[in-house]
Amino acid sequence: MSKQVDLRTVRVFSKDDLPPGFMVETDRLGKWKRFKPSILRIYILKEILSPFLVALSFFTMIYMAVAIQKMIGLFVGKGVDFFRLLDYMGYVFGNTLPMTIPMACLMSGIMAAGRLSGDSEITAMRASGVSFPYIYSNFLLFGFVMTLLVGYLNFYLGPENTRKMKDFDNWIATYNPLLAIQPGQFSGDKTQDFFSEKGRTMYSGGVDEDGNLSNVQIREWAISAAGTDFIMVNNLAVPMGGSKMLQIINAKEGLLVEKKNSSGEFEKSVRLKKGYVIEWDPETNAIGITNFMNGEMDYNTPAKKDTKTMSINVKPDTFSLPMLIEIRNAIESDGLEKIPGLEILKEYGLSIKGVGGLKQMVEQFKYEIIMGASSGNQEDVTQKFTLYSQLSELLNESKKTLTGFNVEIHKRFATPLSCQIFFFLSFPLGLVVKRSGKGMSFTLAVVFLLIYYTFFIFGSGISYKENVPDWVGPWSANIVIATLSIYIMISRTDAKLPDSIRNKLGFYFRTRDRIEILWESLKNRIPKKK
Known part of the structure; x- marks a missing residue:
């Protein structure tokens, strides 16, 4: 080990005068020293990081506050385990970050650039020889x-969180059906499957802290294909079907109970008190009334059976990007029978090559129905018409689903890129703000966020129109903000574009100058009022 030397006693004229083994801090990095960021770079990044964390916390807490309020309304006093509630909050937090991080990027960039410019630090850097591109x-x-x-987050973690949130909602419905009841609203079967024979809905005037219901009404009705109303689809009369009320149960009080059924398994039911039952017999049209004003009855909710229907049972927001692209390709051209929810096509012996193949099959069935109607084979026509109706509905659903998947794929790429675009915009905006303060920075950030999300939301809706490309909605906001960024950068800063680009944009600057000169000459010709 070499003897330590006090450098204060050493006069150094060249590196040969240094003590043996002398090293400075950068020498200890060896070959990695070229990757060590400079002190100035670290300083600027810290200036960005501080307002970024503040803005991220601010926007995230706004979203989380709405979620927390909803959770309190649904779960306080309902008996849900606290740790499951924390899991759900974690899923909400994970889904919130992809929305709040771009907002924080714009806010932090404007505030950091505004502070550096307002304190003349950028001027000092430029005077010291630091180039504008280096700071940028x-x-x-x-x-x-x-x-x-x-x-x-968008490609992998977000879809996983969305799927777990939906699983949690399904668990809530089975754990305690009363949690899904909204006071003063009917809740039950919102949609009916194609083969459903019955529907039911439940109303409650309120639920207290102990889970007791008040003013309960349960309605049950039968669904049939028979009916007198028809609609025209491709010049064919399609029956709308009908429904008949079978049962109405009305009670002043209700309570969720758990008991064993005939199979020895525990099942949940609603114990109703102080009420009556009105029943209709569809065969005899007779009405029966049961009074339990002085007693009680248990209403057992029938278990929902999994039925195979000819519908696409997929939601694009629950799939990771690779799976999203795979299912999109299956809908587009590979094979509809590979999609979750359409396994019934294999049982029918149908292999449909995407939306195009399905459209050809629908046209073929339509032709066969017309030919069968002219030949008089009514039974065969009825069977083909039933399958034709299902395939026609599936065709419309497939087109909408394909558009939804394409829009979702574009969103997965457009949202992350908005972070880069917001920082591209925030620096010149921050230089414009200068000494106006943080209030002006916040105002500018809110204005540009409104512009961005107006185009993003409005454009996403337009993308579902038939003649509009799928990419227009998700990318329109990025295109608008990027265009504004380039304009502000050129007009408000001394940044210079490469000569090749400047030559191509020369016509813009020349045209702008001519318009300004013409406008000034026109104003000078107008006589001023004395």
Whole structure:
């Protein structure tokens, strides 16, 4: 081990005068020293990180506050385990970050650039020989890291959280059906499957802290294909079907109970008190009334059986990006029988090559129905018409689902890229703000966020129209913000584009100058009022 030397006693004229083994801090990094960021870069990144964390906390808490309020209304006093509630809050938090991180990117970029510019630090850096692109690159670097983070959340973690949230909602419905009851609203079968024979709904005036219901009404009705109303679909009369009320149960009080059934399994039912039952017999049209004003009755909710229907049972927001693309390809051209919910096609012996193949099959069935109607084979026509109706509905559903998957894929890429675009915009905006303060920074951020989400939401809705490309909605907001960013960068800063780009955009600047000169000459010709 070499003897330590006090450098204060050493006069150094060249590196040969240094003590043996002398090293400075950067020498200890060896070959990695070239990757160590400079002190100035670290300083600028810290200036961005601080307002970023504040803005992220602010926007995230707004979203979480809405979720917490909903959770309190649903679960306080309902008997749900506290740790399951924390799991659900974790899923909500994971789904909130892809929305709040881009907002925080814009806010933090404007505030950081505004502070550096307002305190004349950027001027000092430029006077010291630091180039404009070097300062700007720190903002773009931070935006690139956020783009990767939001990309991971959108591609993998977000869909997993969405799926778990839906599983949690399904668990709530089986754990305690009363949790799904909204006071003053009917709740029950919102939609009916194609083969459903019955429907039911339940109303409650309120639920107290102990789970006791008040003013309960349960309605049950039969669904049939018979009916007198028809609609025209492709010049064919399609029966609308009908329904008949079978039972109405009305009670002043209700309570959820658990008991053993005939199979020895526990099942939940609603114990009703102080009420009556009105029943209709569809065969005899007779009405029966049962009074239990001085007694009670248990209403057992029939278990919902899994029925195979010819419908696409997939939601794009629950799939990771690779699975999303795989299912999209199956809907588009590979094979509809591979999609979850359409396994029944295999039982029918049908192999449909995407939306195009399904459209050809529908046209074929339509032709066969017309030919069968002219030949008089009514039974065969009825069977083919039933299958034709299902396939026609499936065709419309497939088109909407395919559009939904394409829009979702574009959203998965457009949202992460917005982080980079927001940092591209925030730096020139921050330079414009200068000494106006944080209030002006916040106002500008809110204005541009409103512009972004107006185009994003409005455009996403337009993408579902038939003649509009799927990419227009998700990417329109990014295109608008990027265009504004380039304009502000050119007009409000001394940043210079590469000569090749400047030459191509020269006509814009020349046209703008001519318009300004013409406008000034026109104003000078107008006589001023004395």
